[in-house]
Amino acid sequence: MGAVAQEVIPHGRFIYAFCNVRTNQVLYSLSRTLDNSALKQLPDLGANHTPPVLRKDLWRPLYRVELPSTPEGVKQGLHAIKKLREYRKLHELSWEQTSLMTRNFTDKEIETEKKKLENRGGSKKETVYDIIKRQKHKMKVKMVMDQKANSIADLAAVLLEQEALGAKTLQAKETRAREWRATQLEEMEGLAHKAEGGGMDKVSDQVDLMQKTLEQMRKDGTEGQRSKLKKEIADTKRQLRKMRHAVHVTIEVNPKAGEIERLAQSAEDDGLEKNRDGIEVLRKLLQETRNPAENKSLKDQIRNQEQRLRLMQSAANAVQELRATSAPTEEGTSGDSLVAAYKKELLLSFAEDPTERDQKTLPKRGWARREVDRRNRPTFTAEGITVKWANIMDVEYAGTWPDAVHHERMGFTTRNVPLVDSETVAEYKALQWKGRRENFQLQEGIADKVERIRAEMGLRARDDKPWKFDQIEELESGILPGNEPSVMQVSNAVIQDGEIEAVQEVVEEAIVEGADRLETIQMDILGQVPKKAAREWWDKRAELDLRKAMNKYKLAPPPSDLLVGQQPTA
Numbered sequence: 001m002g003a004v005a006q007e008v009i010p011h012g013r014f015i016y017a018f019c020n021v022r023t024n025q026v027l028y029s030l031s032r033t034l035d036n037s038a039l040k041q042l043p044d045l046g047a048n049h050t051p052p053v054l055r056k057d058l059w060r061p062l063y064r065v066e067l068p069s070t071p072e073g074v075k076q077g078l079h080a081i082k083k084l085r086e087y088r089k090l091h092e093l094s095w096e097q098t099s100l101m102t103r104n105f106t107d108k109e110i111e112t113e114k115k116k117l118e119n120r121g122g123s124k125k126e127t128v129y130d131i132i133k134r135q136k137h138k139m140k141v142k143m144v145m146d147q148k149a150n151s152i153a154d155l156a157a158v159l160l161e162q163e164a165l166g167a168k169t170l171q172a173k174e175t176r177a178r179e180w181r182a183t184q185l186e187e188m189e190g191l192a193h194k195a196e197g198g199g200m201d202k203v204s205d206q207v208d209l210m211q212k213t214l215e216q217m218r219k220d221g222t223e224g225q226r227s228k229l230k231k232e233i234a235d236t237k238r239q240l241r242k243m244r245h246a247v248h249v250t251i252e253v254n255p256k257a258g259e260i261e262r263l264a265q266s267a268e269d270d271g272l273e274k275n276r277d278g279i280e281v282l283r284k285l286l287q288e289t290r291n292p293a294e295n296k297s298l299k300d301q302i303r304n305q306e307q308r309l310r311l312m313q314s315a316a317n318a319v320q321e322l323r324a325t326s327a328p329t330e331e332g333t334s335g336d337s338l339v340a341a342y343k344k345e346l347l348l349s350f351a352e353d354p355t356e357r358d359q360k361t362l363p364k365r366g367w368a369r370r371e372v373d374r375r376n377r378p379t380f381t382a383e384g385i386t387v388k389w390a391n392i393m394d395v396e397y398a399g400t401w402p403d404a405v406h407h408e409r410m411g412f413t414t415r416n417v418p419l420v421d422s423e424t425v426a427e428y429k430a431l432q433w434k435g436r437r438e439n440f441q442l443q444e445g446i447a448d449k450v451e452r453i454r455a456e457m458g459l460r461a462r463d464d465k466p467w468k469f470d471q472i473e474e475l476e477s478g479i480l481p482g483n484e485p486s487v488m489q490v491s492n493a494v495i496q497d498g499e500i501e502a503v504q505e506v507v508e509e510a511i512v513e514g515a516d517r518l519e520t521i522q523m524d525i526l527g528q529v530p531k532k533a534a535r536e537w538w539d540k541r542a543e544l545d546l547r548k549a550m551n552k553y554k555l556a557p558p559p560s561d562l563l564v565g566q567q568p569t570a
Contacts, residue, residue, distance in 0.1 A: 012077030015065040156398035166380035192246035314345035
């Protein structure tokens with residue numbers, strides 16, 4: 001049986017930061033684990049400061065950033081880790097010296113260093129000033145290495161920068177969409193005005209002339225300008241179709257406001273989705289059928305469904321735009337405005353929108369590709385971002401965080417970051433034990449072992465706190481659970497004039513007897529636990545010694561009953 005396929009997490013969905021427990025150096029990664037290639041991020045600080053391999057006992061998780069599981073979230077994660085590494089490089093290259101680095105050593109400190117230099121063994125070629133220079137160099141190295149606080153502040157700065165950039169990008173995209181609508185609407189209205197002056201016949205004659213020229217070039221065998229002429233014919237035909245649609249909408253389409261509202265209501269009632277699903281079904285049937293008559297019928301149905309879809313979408317957009325811009329009180333003005341908005345949407349519905357085209361058919365360059373890239377630019381946001389911390393107090397290293405960012409504790413960590421769906425410590429630890437058996441169980445603790453022995457002895461399970469409180473109340477009332485005073489003892493106690501001394505004596509005796517009985521049971525349990533543990537240890541030790549002897553002298557295996565119940569003789 002094959003292994004279960006795991007979900008592939010795209011790069012950028014999570015950002016991991018690891019910190020060195022000694023030097024506070026920081027490494028960034030797009031995966032949960034580090035390898036030696038991550039050490040290339042560290043700067044070259046000289047001998048004894050550049051580790052050749054990764055020591056997993058020194059690198060611990062610092063934080064994990066979880067971004068939304070959307071294409072824009074993945075792009076935002078890649079942009080964030082790029083900015084984090086750039087900021088860290090700036091911290092490593094541009095820094096200011098501290099007061100300890102710039103201060104001058106006093107005469108007393110210099111004399112102390114001279115005495116240390118004289119008392120030490122080895123070469124005496126270097127002077128005390130060489131030692132001071134080396135100490136200051138160590139300070140610089142330590143300061144450049146310590147990037148933990150800078151890394152956390154950089155993360156907050158990157159998220160704030162992305163939030164501001166996302167708001168700016170969203171505003172630019174909305175502005176570009178409005179400009180595109182205005183340009184396309186102006187073009188369609190210009191084509192309609194041009195068609196009224198006989199421009200449609202001129203364009204049609206121009207297409208016929210170019211097609212005749214192309215046919216003549218085929219006959220003559222001219223190869224030079226044919227591809228360019230084909231492109232001009234296609235562009236002119238597209239312009240002719242737009243002109244016909246503009247004339248149709250401007251002159252022939254005169255709907256009433258009620259019809260537009262009904263179309264918009266139908267679109268709101270999932271009519272758009274049903275229409276799209278119906279078109280997809282008809283297209284699949286068109287691919288499967290081979291009958292010409294059925295093909296023609298299916299094509300007509302698809303054309304009608306697409307026209308119906310275009311009308312519903314235009315009506316919904318017109319109603320939405322009218323609600324967003326203004327809400328006139330007069331019914332006639334509202335109806336006229338709705339009809340005008342509906343006609344505008346119909347004109348725009350026939351305009352060529354490059355974002356609705358199949359991305360595979362888009363050219364690599366040109367106005368369509370530029371328009372698609374401009375309008376599909378990712379919009380960064382702080383919504384849905386979660387930062388999980390190995391130490392939640394590290395959040396204070398940054399002064400300001402975006403309001404929408406959520407901070408949580410990472411939980412149990414070793415040298416790796418916990419899995420995204422790890423809920424308990426036991427689950428995470430179980431994943432780290434690679435050699436465990438399928439029926440593996442956690443080792444039984446002392447408390448569990450005592451409870452198991454009590455169950456084997458037939459004793460009642462230990463009482464929890466609520467039951468203990470009830471037991472205390474019963475003791476105070478004069479009744480001991482499990483050792484109640486007998487009826488004879490109570491009847492023999494003479495109670496006269498409200499005196500209950502005899503009853504109190506009986507209760508006190510019962511309490512003392514109950515405590516003695518509980519102490520006896522406890523001593524019995526504590527005595528049996530080491531005996532059973534010693535017996536289990538002896539069985540394992542005897543079996544281990546026997547196996548060693550069998551392997552050494554190549555003996556046949558003994559019966560299994562000899563390995564059980566063997567005890568050392570006193």
